[in-house]
Amino acid sequence: MRHPEPDLPAPRRTTREWQAADAAHFLHPFTDHQALASRGVRVITRGEGIYVWDSEGHRILDAMSGLWCVNVGYGQPALVEAAARQMTQLPYYNAFFQTTTPVAVALAEKLAALAPEGFQHVFFTNSGSEANDTNLRLVRRYWDLLGQPERRVVISRENAYHGSTLAAASLGGMPDMHAQGGLPIPGIVHVGQPHQWAHRDGAARGLDADAFGRLAAQWLEDKILALGPKTVAAFIAEPVQGAGGVIVPPASYWPEVQRICDRYDILLISDEVICGFGRTGRWWGCETVGSRPDLMTFAKGVTSGYVPLGGVMVGERVARVLIERGGEFEHGFTYSGHPVACAVALANLALIEELDLVRRVREDTGPWLAERLATLRDHPLVGDVQSCGLMAAVQLAREPRTGAAFDPAHAVGMACRRHCFDGGLVMRAVGDRMIVAPPLVITRAEIDEMVGLVRQALDRTLEEARAAGWV
Numbered sequence: 001m002r003h004p005e006p007d008l009p010a011p012r013r014t015t016r017e018w019q020a021a022d023a024a025h026f027l028h029p030f031t032d033h034q035a036l037a038s039r040g041v042r043v044i045t046r047g048e049g050i051y052v053w054d055s056e057g058h059r060i061l062d063a064m065s066g067l068w069c070v071n072v073g074y075g076q077p078a079l080v081e082a083a084a085r086q087m088t089q090l091p092y093y094n095a096f097f098q099t100t101t102p103v104a105v106a107l108a109e110k111l112a113a114l115a116p117e118g119f120q121h122v123f124f125t126n127s128g129s130e131a132n133d134t135n136l137r138l139v140r141r142y143w144d145l146l147g148q149p150e151r152r153v154v155i156s157r158e159n160a161y162h163g164s165t166l167a168a169a170s171l172g173g174m175p176d177m178h179a180q181g182g183l184p185i186p187g188i189v190h191v192g193q194p195h196q197w198a199h200r201d202g203a204a205r206g207l208d209a210d211a212f213g214r215l216a217a218q219w220l221e222d223k224i225l226a227l228g229p230k231t232v233a234a235f236i237a238e239p240v241q242g243a244g245g246v247i248v249p250p251a252s253y254w255p256e257v258q259r260i261c262d263r264y265d266i267l268l269i270s271d272e273v274i275c276g277f278g279r280t281g282r283w284w285g286c287e288t289v290g291s292r293p294d295l296m297t298f299a300k301g302v303t304s305g306y307v308p309l310g311g312v313m314v315g316e317r318v319a320r321v322l323i324e325r326g327g328e329f330e331h332g333f334t335y336s337g338h339p340v341a342c343a344v345a346l347a348n349l350a351l352i353e354e355l356d357l358v359r360r361v362r363e364d365t366g367p368w369l370a371e372r373l374a375t376l377r378d379h380p381l382v383g384d385v386q387s388c389g390l391m392a393a394v395q396l397a398r399e400p401r402t403g404a405a406f407d408p409a410h411a412v413g414m415a416c417r418r419h420c421f422d423g424g425l426v427m428r429a430v431g432d433r434m435i436v437a438p439p440l441v442i443t444r445a446e447i448d449e450m451v452g453l454v455r456q457a458l459d460r461t462l463e464e465a466r467a468a469g470w471v
């Protein structure tokens with residue numbers, strides 16, 4: 001599709017000029033700025049469908065949906081028009097002082113209709129991080145109101161990602177994040193993740209997927225018993241870990257986790273920021289893995305990333321206590337229920353329904369992606385392939401047969417990511433695990449193209465590895 005150069009609210013410059021100005025002024029998230037400045041940042045200027053273009057005119061297939069969010073793809077006029085209409089009519093009003101806006105009410109109603117049974121209420125935030133901070137506030141408030149203030153500890157998992165504020169980064173299980181700034185904050189502890197490949201030489205040795213799933217769930221129960229069940233407030237987890245490397249748990253894991261949470265009366269928080277809104281082939285990841293959460297975190301896909309919005313779906317168990325016994329809940333954000341964000345979310349959800357994207361992921365594109373990715377198993381660099389709906393991981397290994405890993409110093413994943421970019425594909429590297437999560441509008445033909453680009457990048461990575469003597 002021909003795309004006219006838009007009139008940007010920024011001056012026209014060459015790529016080098018943008019790079020210099022970026023290096024001079026823009027502190028990026030999760031970035032080594034010295035390294036970035038020496039290489040030069042990539043400047044992305046527009047998008048259409050599943051593709052973005054850089055300032056040099058290269059077309060790039062965005063197999064990461066921006067950052068797991070652009071689920072309806074780029075350039076959807078319905079979302080743009082919804083934002084423009086709302087901005088014209090009422091760009092902002094708050095929800096603090098006994099006021100509301102029709103569009104925020106309509107979105108809350110819509111989310112309650114889409115959520116699993118037992119969810120009737122939503123608390124809006126601007127991001128997933130704020131939503132998980134909100135969860136911590138809600139969970140503590142809940143147990144306080146029930147007269148069990150000693151239930152304070154929230155259990156999470158190693159390598160989890162729940163955001164980047166102090167509380168959200170603490171809830172996450174990323175060692176590099178914890179190493180900066182004295183995290184986690186008190187009252188948050190972590191257990192192992194159901195990542196069979198990572199545990200292949202240890203706990204998972206000799207176990208089939210089923211047995212390993214039950215073992216990983218047992219780690220949660222062991223932790224609860226060690227802490228004392230009456231001190232544990234909640235367990236938080238992504239149905240399928242995203243940023244940790246698309247870790248698809250064995251089928252036995254979640255039913256066991258649910259049984260354990262029920263047994264000790266512990267609240268379950270399902271972080272649906274990536275898994276929600278169709279990514280796994282159901283509206284919510286918990287429906288795919290079979291859990292019954294009390295709270296659900298959402299963000300990213302709710303607006304397909306067109307504008308920021310996040311929130312917490314609050315199940316009736318918590319909502320009742322909060323509403324009937326709680327009085328004022330001393331928490332909220334200036335932009336909770338922002339009208340423009342809510343308008344875009346409503347348009348986005350309507351489009352997902354109109355295009356039947358959730359069913360397509362479940363019955364068509366998800367299985368197709370799994371089938372196409374399976375063809376990579378014969379590649380000399382590929383040790384494992386996992387997928388769930390439209391999120392997938394390709395595990396690189398020095399010796400796929402034995403599962404022997406590369407020397408981390410060789411940063412093979414980063415090398416592969418470079419070859420992806422050079423070949424016109426955005427794929428992310430989590431260590432030596434390559435991950436994709438393409439827009440949900442991707443077609444079978446586009447999946448074929450994407451997997452072709454992945455194979456090409458793997459071939460080039462193999463050439464580089466051989467030339468460098470890494471294999």
Ligand SMILES: *Cc1c(COP(=O)(O)O)cnc(C)c1O
Pocket residue numbers: 068126127128129130161162163164238242243271272273274299300310
């Ligand atoms: C991205 C993400 C978050 C944080 O969302 P932000 O909007 O970046 O604050 C939380 N949880 C999960 C699972 C995520 O992927």
